[in-house]
Each structure stands twice: as structure tokens, then as C-alpha cells.
Amino acid sequence: MIHVHFSESLPSAIICLNGSLPKAEFYTFFPDCPIIAADGAANTLLLQGIIPSVIIGDLDSFTPSLLPDYCNTTIIKEINQEINDFEKSLNYALKNHFNSILIVGFQGGDLEHTLNNVSVFWKLFSHFSSIIIADLHNRIGIPFDQSFTFSSGKIGEIVSLIPSPSALITTKGLTWNLQKEVLELSIKEGARNVVSGLFPEIHIHSGRLLFFCEARFPLIPEIHI
Numbered sequence: 001m002i003h004v005h006f007s008e009s010l011p012s013a014i015i016c017l018n019g020s021l022p023k024a025e026f027y028t029f030f031p032d033c034p035i036i037a038a039d040g041a042a043n044t045l046l047l048q049g050i051i052p053s054v055i056i057g058d059l060d061s062f063t064p065s066l067l068p069d070y071c072n073t074t075i076i077k078e079i080n081q082e083i084n085d086f087e088k089s090l091n092y093a094l095k096n097h098f099n100s101i102l103i104v105g106f107q108g109g110d111l112e113h114t115l116n117n118v119s120v121f122w123k124l125f126s127h128f129s130s131i132i133i134a135d136l137h138n139r140i141g142i143p144f145d146q147s148f149t150f151s152s153g154k155i156g157e158i159v160s161l162i163p164s165p166s167a168l169i170t171t172k173g174l175t176w177n178l179q180k181e182v183l184e185l186s187i188k189e190g191a192r193n194v195v196s197g198l199f200p201e202i203h204i205h206s207g208r209l210l211f212f213c214e215a216r217f218p219l220i221p222e223i224h225i
Contacts, residue, residue, distance in 0.1 A: 006219035012098035019108030029218035057085035145208035161190030167207030173200030
């Protein structure tokens with residue numbers, strides 16, 4: 001079974017999407033970590049004084065005049081309209097062997113962009129050793145298609161199990177445990193459960209889900225088999 005605990009290890013890269021991004025102080029948790037900005041996200045970062053390592057996308061939203069003259073940012077214009085800037089960023093990360101990814105700016109802006117990001121996320125998640133979504137409300141999401149123990153779970157912590165599109169699961173150590181029950185979009189949801197015991201377990205018999213828990217920055221989840 002996979003064990004999930006938090007540590008001071010750094011992600012290989014941070015991907016910033018053009019949604020609601022954290023304040024500049026957030027990035028101080030991850031010194032020297034490459035930042036990949038998806039098109040217009042670069043504008044927000046630069047206005048905060050954060051210089052991304054890479055800016056990628058069709059660049060229809062990026063404002064080049066915001067870049068300081070002295071920076072060494074790599075700018076990649078990729079005009080392929082068959083994939084969005086998030087997918088271009090993930091492909092760049094894979095090509096450059098960034099296998100542990102932290103994503104910010106996933107939500108915000110047009111709702112269809114957020115929902116499309118969900119689709120892209122699930123399309124490519126299995127190619128990474130670790131891929132984590134962080135929001136602005138001290139929550140993170142981690143995808144799983146295998147059973148896991150939440151080794152860092154705190155009693156009273158709110159967790160959510162969001163299927164994509166369905167998952168047959170058994171849980172232990174939660175207030176509302178499931179016994180070989182199916183969570184499925186539009187049928188049965190798994191949001192806002194509560195950790196009630198040490199080392200809660202989520203057994204995934206089939207399917208996959210996005211597991212949400214409290215963030216613990218600067219610590220990030222490590223996943224070990």
C-alpha cells in the first residue's frame with residue numbers, strides 16, 4: 001500500500017496556470033525551484049516580482065514588456081490549438097524530466113477553463129511520480145488510482161474523496177467509512193469527510209479519485225510504496 005506523508009522535499013517544478021495565484025511569499029517556500037508559467041500566468045508573477053524560469057503557451061495573453069532586461073527566462077511559443085497551455089506546460093515538464101509537480105492557479109477565471117484543466121490533469125497524471133494541486137484556501141489535491149494510507153492525517157482534519165469519474169473504495173479511520181461502495185460523479189459524492197483515527201486508509205478496488213486534505217506548506221506530500 002502507498003504511504004502518504006509530508007516532508008521538506010521540494011517539487012521538481014512549480015506550474016503556474018492563469019487562474020488565482022498565491023502571493024509572492026508562497027514561492028519562498030521553494031527556493032531555486034523552477035517555475036513554469038502558462039502564458040498569462042507570467043503577467044501575474046512578474047507583477048509580483050517573481051521571474052518564471054519558463055513561459056510557455058500561444059502567448060496571446062503574455063505581456064513581454066513586463067520581463068526585466070536582465071532575466072534568463074526561456075520563452076516558448078507553441079501555437080498548437082489542439083491542446084491548452086496547461087497541457088503544453090505538463091508536456092514541457094515531462095520532456096525536461098520534472099517528475100514531481102506542484103500546480104497553482106488551477107482554478108479561477110472562466111469555469112470552463114477550470115473544468116478543462118481537470119480533464120487535462122487526469123489525461124497526464126500517471127506520467128508523473130507526484131503531481132499536486134494547491135488552492136488559495138490551504139487545501140491540496142492528490143490523484144490516486146491505488147490504495148493508500150494517509151500517514152500524516154490529523155484527527156479532525158477534513159478530507160474529500162472526489163471520484164473521476166468513479167471509484168470503488170473501502171475506507172478506515174474516517175468518521176463516515178465506506179465498505180466497498182462506489183463513489184461516482186452525479187451519483188454519489190465523497191466530499192468533506194473527517195479523519196477520526198490514526199493512519200486512515202483508503203482502499204481503491206477500482207477507479208481513481210482526487211484526495212483533498214489540508215496543506216502543510218512548506219512541507220509537501222511524499223508518496224512511498
